[in-house]
Amino acid sequence: MAETRKAGRYIVPVAVAGVAAATIGLVPALAASGDPDLPEITAQQLIEKIAASDTQTLSGTFRISTDLGLPLEGLASGLTSGLGGGSGTADPSRKLTELISGSHTLRVAADGPERQKLTLLDGSDEYSLIHNGDDVWAYDSKSKEVFHEKAPADAGPKDTPKAELPGTPKQLADEVLKAAGDTTSITVDGTAKVAGRDAYQLVIKPKQAGSTVESVKIAVDAANGTPLKFTLASVEGGKPVVDAGFTKVDFSKPAASDFTFKAPEGAKVTEGGAEKAAGEKDGPFDGPLPEGLEEAFGGFGPGAGAGKGDVNVIGEGWTAIAKIDTGAPAPKTDEAPKEIQGLLGSFGDKVTGKFGSGTVFKTKIVNALLTDDGKVYVGAVTKDALVNAANAGK
Known part of the structure; x- marks a missing residue:
C-alpha cells in the first residue's frame, strides 16, 4: 500500500x-x-x-x-x-x-x-x-x-x-x-x-x-x-x-x-x-494517521473490537468519543526531552476521577484524554465529557 x-x-x-x-x-x-x-x-x-x-x-x-x-x-x-x-x-x-x-x-x-x-x-x-x-x-x-x-x-x-x-x-x-x-x-x-x-x-x-x-x-x-x-x-x-x-x-x-x-x-x-525502501520514514509527519486513528478521526463510525490498539466509539454525532487502548502505560512526562516537557505542560491539564488520573490535551476543537494506564479518549467534545466517558469505564 x-x-x-x-x-x-x-x-x-x-x-x-x-x-x-x-x-x-x-x-x-x-x-x-x-x-x-x-x-x-x-x-x-x-x-x-x-x-x-x-x-x-x-x-x-x-x-x-x-x-x-x-x-x-x-x-x-x-x-x-x-x-x-x-x-x-x-x-x-x-x-x-x-x-x-x-x-x-x-x-x-x-x-x-x-x-x-x-x-x-x-x-x-x-x-x-x-x-x-x-x-x-x-x-x-x-x-x-x-x-x-x-x-x-x-x-x-x-x-x-x-x-x-x-x-x-x-x-x-x-x-x-x-x-x-x-x-x-x-x-x-x-x-x-x-x-x-x-x-x-x-x-x-x-x-x-x-x-x-x-x-x-x-x-x-x-x-x-x-x-x-x-x-x-x-x-x-x-x-x-x-x-x-x-x-x-x-x-x-x-x-x-x-x-x-x-x-x-x-x-x-x-x-x-x-x-524508498519499504518502511523508511521521512519524519514525524510522514504518511497518514495509523489505521486505527484514521477510523477514529474519519467520521466516528462504529468502532472496531475492544482489543489493544483497536478503536471503540462512544456515542454518536458531534459528541462521539473514540476510545483507544494502547495496551501500555502512558509515557512519563518527566522522562521526555525538555522541549517536549514544556510543550506538554503548556497545553495539557492534569485530571483525576474514578478512572484514575491522566492528562487532557486541548485545542479549540479536538480534545484528548490520555490516562496514566494507557487509554486514550478523543473527540470534538469538552474536557468534562472526556472525563465522564473515562469514569463510565466504557
Whole structure:
C-alpha cells in the first residue's frame, strides 16, 4: 500500500486542523454589506447543488487562517528538537505543516483530476506543489530544494498520486457534509459576495450539547455550486478555528504551462516515497494517521473490537468519543526531552476521577484524554465529557 501512503501525504497534514475538518464540521464568520439578492433556496437544494458541482478548472487566490489555540511556536520547536524533524526540505509532508497556524495566502490552479498547482506565498519566497499526471513536484525557492515523487511504472490510474488542493473550501465542505446526520442542523442563512461572486451561505450546527464546535458556515457559488469560503468556529469564541476563502477566482481553463516544472539548475533534488525502501520514514509527519486513528478521526463510525490498539466509539454525532487502548502505560512526562516537557505542560491539564488520573490535551476543537494506564479518549467534545466517558469505564 505504498501508493496509498504516498498519496495521503499530499492532503495537507494540517495535524489537528485536518483532524477537526475530517472528523466533525466547521464554522461561521462571513457577513458583508451589499449582499446579493438571489432566489430563495432550501438547505436540501443547496446541498444538492454542491453535490452536483463538477468544477474541473479554476485558478485563483485564497487565504487560510488557522487558530487551534495551541502554543504552536513551542510545538514546532518541540517536534524539531525532540523528534529529530529536519528543516530546509521541499517535502510537502513537512513544508505544508506551516498551514497549522497563522494566516497564509495561496495561489491555486486546477485542470481536471490530473493537473493541479498550489503556491504558498511568504513574502518574496514561494513554495510550489505541482501535480501533473504521474508526477508530483515541489519547489522551495528559499532553500532552492526540489522534491519529486512518481508512481511506479505498473501503477494504474487509481494508484497515481493525487495532489489535492489542501484546505480549499471545496475539500473542507465535502468533509463536513459527509459527517452531517440526524444530530445536525443545516440551514441557509442569507447571501454574500465572495471573490466577486454571488453566493448562498449554508450554516451547519450541532443539535447536541457538549460539542466544541459552535457552527460551520460555507459560502456556495450561486451559479455553479462550488464552495467559495469555509469557516469553522469553536464554542470558546474568539477567532475562527479555520477560515479559508477565495479572494480571487476564475473558472476558465488555466494554461498548460502552469503545470510544467523543470528543476532549476543547481537545485538539490530529493526523490521520495515509492523509490524508498519499504518502511523508511521521512519524519514525524510522514504518511497518514495509523489505521486505527484514521477510523477514529474519519467520521466516528462504529468502532472496531475492544482489543489493544483497536478503536471503540462512544456515542454518536458531534459528541462521539473514540476510545483507544494502547495496551501500555502512558509515557512519563518527566522522562521526555525538555522541549517536549514544556510543550506538554503548556497545553495539557492534569485530571483525576474514578478512572484514575491522566492528562487532557486541548485545542479549540479536538480534545484528548490520555490516562496514566494507557487509554486514550478523543473527540470534538469538552474536557468534562472526556472525563465522564473515562469514569463510565466504557
